[in-house]
Amino acid sequence: MMDNVGGSSSNIAENSGIIREQDRLLPIANVGKIMKQILPPNAKISKESKETMQECVSEFISFVTSEASEKCRKERRKTVNGDDICWALGSLGFDDYAEPLRRYLQRYREQELDRANNPPKRG
Amino acid sequence: MVMADEEENGVSIQLEFPKGRVKKIMALDKDVKRVSSEALFLVSRSTELFLQFLAEKSAQVAIEKKRKTVNLEHIRVAVKRHQPTRDFLLDELPPPSQAAKPDKPTQPAGRPKLDPAPRGTRCIDQFFRKPEPENTAQAPGQPPENPAQAQSPENPDQDQAQSPVPVDES
Numbered sequence: 001m002m003d004n005v006g007g008s009s010s011n012i013a014e015n016s017g018i019i020r021e022q023d024r025l026l027p028i029a030n031v032g033k034i035m036k037q038i039l040p041p042n043a044k045i046s047k048e049s050k051e052t053m054q055e056c057v058s059e060f061i062s063f064v065t066s067e068a069s070e071k072c073r074k075e076r077r078k079t080v081n082g083d084d085i086c087w088a089l090g091s092l093g094f095d096d097y098a099e100p101l102r103r104y105l106q107r108y109r110e111q112e113l114d115r116a117n118n119p120p121k122r123g
Numbered sequence: 124m125v126m127a128d129e130e131e132n133g134v135s136i137q138l139e140f141p142k143g144r145v146k147k148i149m150a151l152d153k154d155v156k157r158v159s160s161e162a163l164f165l166v167s168r169s170t171e172l173f174l175q176f177l178a179e180k181s182a183q184v185a186i187e188k189k190r191k192t193v194n195l196e197h198i199r200v201a202v203k204r205h206q207p208t209r210d211f212l213l214d215e216l217p218p219p220s221q222a223a224k225p226d227k228p229t230q231p232a233g234r235p236k237l238d239p240a241p242r243g244t245r246c247i248d249q250f251f252r253k254p255e256p257e258n259t260a261q262a263p264g265q266p267p268e269n270p271a272q273a274q275s276p277e278n279p280d281q282d283q284a285q286s287p288v289p290v291d292e293s
Contacts, residue, residue, distance in 0.1 A: 023147050026170070030139050034171060035193075038178040043185065044192040052198050053174065056212055060173045061148045061166055063211045068162070069154040080149075082161030089169055093207025097169050104168050105161065112160075 025054045026061075064088045138167045145170070177201055177208065 032050045039045065067088035068080050082105060089097050145167045149155055178193075180201035185193045195217065202212050 023144070024151070026140050026144055026148070030141070031174065034139055034174050035178040038175050039182045039193065040186075042191065043182055046192050046194045048195050049181070049193050049198055052195055052216065053177065055215060056177060056198070056202075057170050057174045058148055059212060059215055061145060061170055062151060064166060064169065065149040065152050065155060069152055069156075072156075073154055079157040079159055080155060080162045081159040082165050085162045085165040085169070093210070094169070094173070097172050100172060101165055101169055105165060108161065108164050 025058045028054055031057060063092065067092055138164070139171050140167050142167060173208075176205075180204065 028050050031053050032045065035045055035050065035053060064085060065080070065088075068084040071084050071087060072078070072080050086098055086101060089095070089101070142163055146158065146163055149158055149163070149166065177198065181193050181197045184197040184200045185191070188197070190197070196219070199213075199216055199219070202208050202216065
């Protein structure tokens with residue numbers, strides 16, 4: 001999958017060539033879009049805020065992932081699954097996310113079932 | 124918390140963040156071997172919820188300070204007010220001395236953390252926390268030039284920063 005998103009944040013010096021900057025952060029366009037949906041209509045967002053939010057949400061992903069993968073490791077499993085993520089969120093104090101995520105997961109599974117019952121033509 | 128764009132009508136679920144990028148960020152953790160499509164979906168969605176939450180709180184801070192533009196200081200205050208978020212994010216934010224035109228030279232009521240591990244068994248910044256207690260009332264003298272790149276401090280030998288993580292996508 002090729003990522004073709006510009007606007008990579010440059011507020012951190014790239015001392016390491018191992019991790020490319022654009023691969024470490026979520027796209028700033030998506031972050032800014034979601035922020036605008038939440039803020040009052042007349043509110044503005046500084047560019048620095050968007051870049052900081054990029055860092056925050058990317059750090060959130062790493063934080064949850066680390067907690068979930070630790071649980072997998074202890075239980076000798078190789079695949080991080082949805083239950084591990086839900087457990088990690090609860091463990092890290094984001095309990096109020098569990099209910100909306102359960103609803104979304106339910107819809108996601110229904111969607112997957114529909115997709116399985118009606119496989120799209122690939123020919 | 125306010126659930127923006129929450130639809131119960133069975134409308135197709137559209138994720139805001141590209142799944143490939145989320146997968147790459149998850150794969151920065153060396154311990155992650157495989158991620159199911161459900162897990163990837165849940166992480167993407169929970170990240171949206173987190174962003175919405177933080178944006179909302181930051182906007183509230185901006186309104187309290189009678190500002191139209193949300194800036195870095197408002198995000199910092201919002202992070203401080205939420206314990207679970209503060210645990211893993213406060214040390215990641217740029218220090219106040221680097222903030223663009225801060226509203227006040229001193230931070231209001233910067234309380235030191237009394238409980239190092241209130242929830243969960245660990246925080247990422249535990250491994251990088253400075254020995255001296257952080258006093259947010261005054262700007263730290265050493266702004267971190269290089270934020271922590273290591274996502275899994277338990278693996279000091281990093282041969283490959285990005286290991287491919289296959290996701291079971293039907």
